Amino acid sequence: MYNDDMQPTSKLEFFRKDISFIKGIGPKVRDILKPVLGSNITETVSVWHFLKHIPRRYETFQLLDGMTDEWIDKSIEIPITVIEHSKLKFSNRRIPFQVKVQDGLGQFLYLNFFSMKTYYITSKFPIGAKLVLIGKGKKIKGRYVFYHPDARPFTAIELNDEDTTKTQKIQSIYPATANISQKIFLKLQQGILPHIPDIGSPYDKFLYTSFNFPSFKQAITELHDQSETDEDEVLKARQKLAFDEVFVSQFSVKLRHYFKRSIKSKENIIYDGNLLKKAKSLIPFELTDGQKVATDEIIKDISSPYQMFRLLQGDVGSGKTIVVFLAMIQIVSRGTFQSVLVAPTELLAKQHFATLKPYADKLNINIVLLSGSQTVAEKKAIRRQIASGFAQMIIGTHTIFQDTTEFKNLRLAIIDEQHRFGVRQRSSLLGKNDTVDLLLMSATPIPRTLQMMMQGHMDISIMKGKPANRLPVKTSLISSNSVDKLIERLKYRISNSEKIFWVCPIIDESDTINSTPAIERFEYVRNILGDKVGLLHGQIKPVERDKIMADFIKPDGKVKIIIATTVIEVGVDVSDATVMIIESPERFGLAQLHQLRGRVGRGDKQSYCILLSKDISQNRLKLMTEIHDGFRLAEYDLMHRGEGDALGIKQSGRSFFNFVNVFEDQNIITASTQYAQDLFDEYRDILKDIENSNKFVKYLMKNNPDLYLILSIFKKSEEGTDSLGC
The missing domain is CATH 3.40.50.300 (P-loop containing nucleotide triphosphate hydrolases)
Known part of the structure; x- marks a missing residue:
């Protein structure tokens, strides 16, 4: 379909092509992929949207005859026959649907599903069906149990293999929401990777070879499909694309600034001081x-x-x-x-x-x-x-x-x-x-x-620095078993006309997050402190949230303590707020914890931040008790958790780059940034005769098509600008 001898515009057309050309990817699938592949996507979900959505890990699945203890908590595939369906009844409201199956060794396995439509499970695991089970098993009360496993059609070749324990399959696991199967990404892989046109290197040959980078096509393919590569090759593939990403970011901005600075957009104004x-x-x-x-x-x-x-x-x-x-x-x-x-x-x-x-x-x-x-x-x-x-x-x-x-x-x-x-x-x-x-x-x-x-x-x-009258917020890390003692201490703060924030990481009960939800904590604290307690979270209408918060801010307001999610992170100033309690702080990055801590300490009273954790031995959390400099905490987050946490945006799914690991790629970042400057300097004489970025695009298409393609493919689509982001 696409070949390496194509014109640059034709190659670029492939990366901008809507993914609906792939068999099995219709309008409905495309729409549910939009928020996962890019928060700014409105219409076209392009090939490039998928290619820059890289796997978060690679799993090696072992094909077995049946389940044994040595394979507990490991990624495996097992041939099964579906025996029966049933609905379990627990004392709490989490009622799982269970599928009983039999593996190749004749033993029974139990598949548990929470919060899923019954018809979806029964159609995926119909009684009597012979399938290949995919997932990780646990042993609970002598039974092998799988939670939310997947399955694929069973083949006779796999069953008749004499030594199935040597059969392995490497699968790319992509970041996704619960309603998106990894099978969709497999279809995208199969429909896109074989047709990627290659792009030559627009960089200095010595610089490029010194990093031993693969070609663009090879890098993209190896990053998405590790079946025929090793870890070192995947690392080189990512770093090659990281080099491209940083280079495009820096070079495009230099062009934008050049053309913006070449035209005075406003008069030089002398203001009356x-x-x-x-x-x-x-x-x-x-x-x-x-x-x-x-x-x-x-x-x-x-x-x-x-x-x-x-x-x-x-x-x-x-x-x-x-x-x-x-x-x-x-x-x-x-x-x-x-x-x-x-x-x-x-x-x-x-x-x-x-x-x-x-x-x-x-x-x-x-x-x-x-x-x-x-x-x-x-x-x-x-x-x-x-x-x-x-x-x-x-x-x-x-x-x-x-x-x-x-x-x-x-x-x-x-x-x-x-x-x-x-x-x-x-x-x-x-x-x-x-x-x-x-x-x-x-x-x-x-x-x-x-x-x-x-x-x-x-x-x-x-x-840097704060007004002279601000006292540092005293931060302590205590066990979540001390909740009742903590509430007793809060009674004194409330009697002293002080206000308290209590932050929980989730709103309601979760199957995947082991933390007390805001609604449950609100009910518990309100039973002790009465109507002085308010509740805030993202599912409450903004008008109602503002009403609750306005009452909390008033010195004579009824609400003295707010149980909330991170909706209170936005910088509202409550001068009477002196206590910030953060439940399950290990679920947050240090930058976000520091932001939450900043909600108190706005007045002249001593303020406190209490980290309420089930594990008080974590060194990362201990840093919060020792360091009040947000920059130092951000550096730690960058080193250990990535730029999403360092910028306090990881929970919203946003990231500064797609391929760059800011901490690990220091040499890549330095070299790419410097090369962007060097190449820009080489074009200065040419730029003098070019009026705007659109004409420079045309110049590159004719004189340096590889540079044109790299700049066009990696440009930030959300900028709403031309192909160079200028």
């Missing part, structure tokens, strides 16, 4: 050195003729809100310019508004709040103020991104907790005005390695 000085004089405390430096960097960008794209990173409680307020003041001091601050939740937006409005009023600045819970009439009135230019500072939520929100002259857009918004939402603000400066805020500490890789994408202001 008097309003900014007056605003600083209203702040009742001395700015930290970190706040001063960050403010200066942002205001310098605002005043330049080039569009700003900057990330403001400050640890929890470092005072980012004041910094962005000063930036907004500088913008509106021009008279006709507007600035907007967008928060991920209405409660946080209201809190920002309440914090900034007294300052704005004293400076005669018109500030408004636009949120989803306002009436239609209220929103219309506020939108009229924004469209007319009367509203100079706008605080809002996702409502800001709607097409009905029009600005008179927007010049600065600030997005708080930026990782909770999509690229399209950020782009929609930039689309309001082509001279808009963009400032992203994050409380997640960024490890040095990721800073180096992100610097190409944006400028970064790192704020």
Whole structure:
């Protein structure tokens, strides 16, 4: 179908082709794959979406005659005959469906399924069927039991093999949700891998051979199908693709910056600094050195003729809100310019508004709040103020991104907790005005390695230090057996008008996670402390969540203790909150634990973070009791758990890269980043005669098709830009 002599555009067409051309992958299967292969996928699920979704592990399945103790908890395949179906009755609400089967040795095996449709199980394991069972077995009360195993058609060849214990099969296991079978990924493998066109190396031959990289086609194939390769070859395959990924990231950004900096997007503005000085004089405390430096960097960008794209990173409680307020003041001091601050939740937006409005009023600045819970009439009135230019500072939520929100002259857009918004939402603000400066805020500490890789994408202001009156949060690790004693201690805190957060990793009972769920913990604590206890989790409607949280924030509110999931992680400031309890902390990365700890310690009282664990011997958790520097904790997460945990985004399924292991690939990252710079320097003379990125694309197609293909294939599809991400 595709061959290596094809034109570059034809090769690229293969990687962009919708996977529905593969037999057995229809519209329904394609749709359930969308959230797994990419959170930003709206329509086409492409070949490349699958190829960059790499296996999380490879399992070697042993084909046996029957089950024996030596194969407990090991991946095996066993020929079986289905005997009967039954529904077990337990004392709790977890009622499994059981399939009784007989293996090749004549012994009975028991297959247990929880929370699955009966018709699905009975159709997969019909009585009398001869199948090959796939899974891992356990021995419970003398019986061999399998939980949620798979099966495939049974063949006579496998049964008649004289020595089946020597028969092995290596299977790639892909990250997936419960409703997606690994068989779907096998179909994708079989339908895609044999047809991948190869791409030549666009890199310096010495550099490429020094790493002993395989070809692009070989690397992709070996990474997805390990049946004919060893571990070293798979490692080389991943590292080759990691090199490509970092190179494309860095080279594309250099091009983007080059073309952006070659055109002045706005006039060079000289602002009157008097309003900014007056605003600083209203702040009742001395700015930290970190706040001063960050403010200066942002205001310098605002005043330049080039569009700003900057990330403001400050640890929890470092005072980012004041910094962005000063930036907004500088913008509106021009008279006709507007600035907007967008928060991920209405409660946080209201809190920002309440914090900034007294300052704005004293400076005669018109500030408004636009949120989803306002009436239609209220929103219309506020939108009229924004469209007319009367509203100079706008605080809002996702409502800001709607097409009905029009600005008179927007010049600065600030997005708080930026990782909770999509690229399209950020782009929609930039689309309001082509001279808009963009400032992203994050409380997640960024490890040095990721800073180096992100610097190409944006400028970064790192704020260290906290206001002088903040006391460090005392952190302790205690056994989960001490819950009752802990609740007794909380009674004193509540009587002292202090507020408590209690975080659980899951909402309700789970078959796979051994942890007390939020609902169960809420019921237990409420039986002791009464209606002082509130419950928050993602399944509660946002309006109701905000109502509960608003009561919790009020000094005289009824709710004194909140049992919650990580929905409270977003930076709401509760000055009376002095205790943060985190149940099953081993289920979180250190960066996320640090974020949660930052919800307390906002006032002048001593605050506490209590890690409630069944295993208090874990060294990783002990680090939380010793280290309060978010950057050091992020570095540890990066080293031991990957960039998803280091950025505090792993639980939402997001990752900074697809092929890169940021900690293990240091030499790959360094070499690839340097080569991107070297190659860009080689093209500088050519770029002088090229007006925009589209013309550079055409130049590469003709003069360096391999570079064109690598850049086009690896470009971030969610950026919504041309083939080079420019």
